[in-house]
Amino acid sequence: MLDKRPGLEDKSQGSDKMLTRALVVGPYLNEKSQSKKSSSAGFAARSTEARMDEAAGLAAAIDLDIVGAMIVMLANVRPATFIGKGKAQEIADLVQAENIDLVIMDCALSPIQQRNLEKAFSAKVIDRTGLILEIFGQRARTSEGALQVELAHLAYQKSRLVRSWTHLERQRGGFGFLGGPGETQIETDRRLIQERMTRIEQDLEKVKRTRGLHRKSRRDxxxxxxxxxxxxxxxxxxxxxxxxxxxxxxxxxxxxxxxxxxxxxxxxxxxxxxxxxxxxxxxxxxxxxxxxxxxxxxxxxxxxxxxxxxxxxxxxxxxxxxxxxxxxxxxxxxxxxxxxxxxxxxxxxxxxxxxxxxxxxxxxxxxxxxxxxxxxxxxxxxxxxxxxxxxxxxxxxMDRLTFEIELQPENGEGLHWLYENAEVLRRSAGADGTLHMKVRVGPERAESIRRRFIPMADGSAQVEAGSPS
The missing domain is CATH 3.40.50.300 (P-loop containing nucleotide triphosphate hydrolases)
Structure with missing residues (x-):
């Protein structure tokens, strides 16, 4: 049964852009099978309605014309198509009647299951992982985010090459003088994907090092x-x-x-x-x-x-x-x-x-x-x-130390050091210009505080009562 859920309004209305018509399908295990799975895994079963709402929300997060959503209850998962033949035919009839171009399955499909469903529906099929990747691809704002999404997408695409794309199992036309068969197209695609993934991983490693430097500067x-x-x-x-x-x-x-x-x-x-x-x-x-x-x-x-x-x-x-x-x-x-x-x-x-x-x-x-x-x-x-x-x-x-410190007015260097290396919680000046400061530092800076200020202030710098030492 087709369900028109709130939030799945027709985005194509009033828009010059023709949006892909999509159907969201939630193929979920029935209560008996789900409770058995949940108890064995040790977690609370998520309600079917909540799962369907989330899947519909994911689909609505990108530019699609969501025709509707439907829940398909399963006793078990079918290896060939995930859902049974009867339900597959019911969805195929709906796809044809509603001119649907894309079916979103809220589950993880194997390459074979995805290919078989596409044949059955005569429409493009993506699973939950593919949908999330599509959302991430649209949401990434920085070059780093785009690289991370592309890496994930290539890993997903590479897995789809394993058994699903048998139409790519053809020989490239070799020159013949190498004495062996040419490289198959699927091997070429897999190699090109891996080369691109390696380059992205190298770029992300540079990003990681840069982030590490930024974190170090923030720790300073x-x-x-x-x-x-x-x-x-x-x-x-x-x-x-x-x-x-x-x-x-x-x-x-x-x-x-x-x-x-x-x-x-x-x-x-x-x-x-x-x-x-x-x-x-x-x-x-x-x-x-x-x-x-x-x-x-x-x-x-x-x-x-x-x-x-x-x-x-x-x-x-x-x-x-x-x-x-x-x-x-x-x-x-x-x-x-x-x-x-x-x-x-x-x-x-x-x-x-x-x-x-x-x-x-x-x-x-x-x-x-x-x-x-x-x-x-x-x-x-x-x-x-x-x-x-x-x-x-x-x-x-809980893990930071608080010090009460007195500074002579001419000790500008010490004042600068405190602002650079400690949280200054309070600062006041006495009648003689002496600065009374309350500062807080992480345990790694406590010894530096003691070395710099306790001898200079003749013991006036001290850890606040009740603070860990």
Missing amino acids: VPYPVVALVGYTNAGKSTLFNRMTHSDVFAENMLFATLDPTLRAVSLGAGAKIILSDTVGFISDLPLMLVSAFRATLEEVLEADLILHVRDIAHEDADAQRTDVETILRDLGVDPDDHRRILEVWNKADLLDEAARDAARNAAKRRAGRDGAEPVIVSALTGQGLDELRAQIETRLA
Whole structure:
């Protein structure tokens, strides 16, 4: 049954550009098969409707005329076509009746399955991975982002050459004097793809080295780095804009942000951070994309604090949390490290009063269980942002040392050094011109502070009471 979902309006209306007519198909295991799979894998089953809504949202994120969406429930996956013959014929009839050019299958198809479905439908077929790659290709704004997407796309294309493109298994016309058969076209295509991938990997390695230098220079600046991560469309960019007073592209669409953005943010009381916005995660994120974006995601690995932004109003919020934590583990980040990861429950403005009370109670239960209470905010309205800044300040202060220092007025060099190498939280001048400063540094700079200022100030520089030593 064809489903006209909200948000799948006809984009071709009022447009001079003829858009590709597309159908979104959600071939999902039925409840019995899905629960068996979920229990064996140890995760909560995602609702069928939520999966279909997400697939439709992905399709709507690019320039397509989405004719509709339909769910196909399966008892098991068919090796040849993923879905059964009856359903394949039903979709083929619909494709012909609606003049559909593209069928988007919300699953991972093998090359053989994709080819067989294209024959059955007489239309182009792409799977979830192909769709996400297409979105990434349109969203990449920087040369680095474009390279990463191209690398992922080539890896995907190369896998499609393995068995699917048998029509390319033909001999190139050799000259004959080499004494052997010529190179097959599929081998040539595979070799050309690999050569291009190698060149892109070399270019990305240069980007990685440049990023490393940038990170080193940021480490020389005394501000800690805070990275935003979360499921796509959780509101990371809106939160980033609210906290930094910036205008980074933020829309109610999947994968609105691909390229990382960094800004300095003042938390109040003199404390500053570098805030980093990153690409959103999604369920079944293709491994080739995780690998391609590793250079970008190293911003997360290097962060002093990670804010896991969640859409608490989403019906599948818990499943989305599991997906993000899985990807963090793949990147080498422990999602259970509550000193380093702070959950931010966003979109509180979409909750009614009863749901907000339930969210507050759930946050308190989390705090009682593992000592890490999530912060409930609305990036759109600004609700809870003061509490979030305070929580960030508290988390970062756990591992940083605070010093009270007195400087003589003529010690301009020492003053300059402090501003270059420490967070200056407070500065005041006495009647005699002596500067009284409160500064904070990471553990790696504590000894430099002691060497430079404790002897000079005759012991007046000291670690603030209660700070770790």
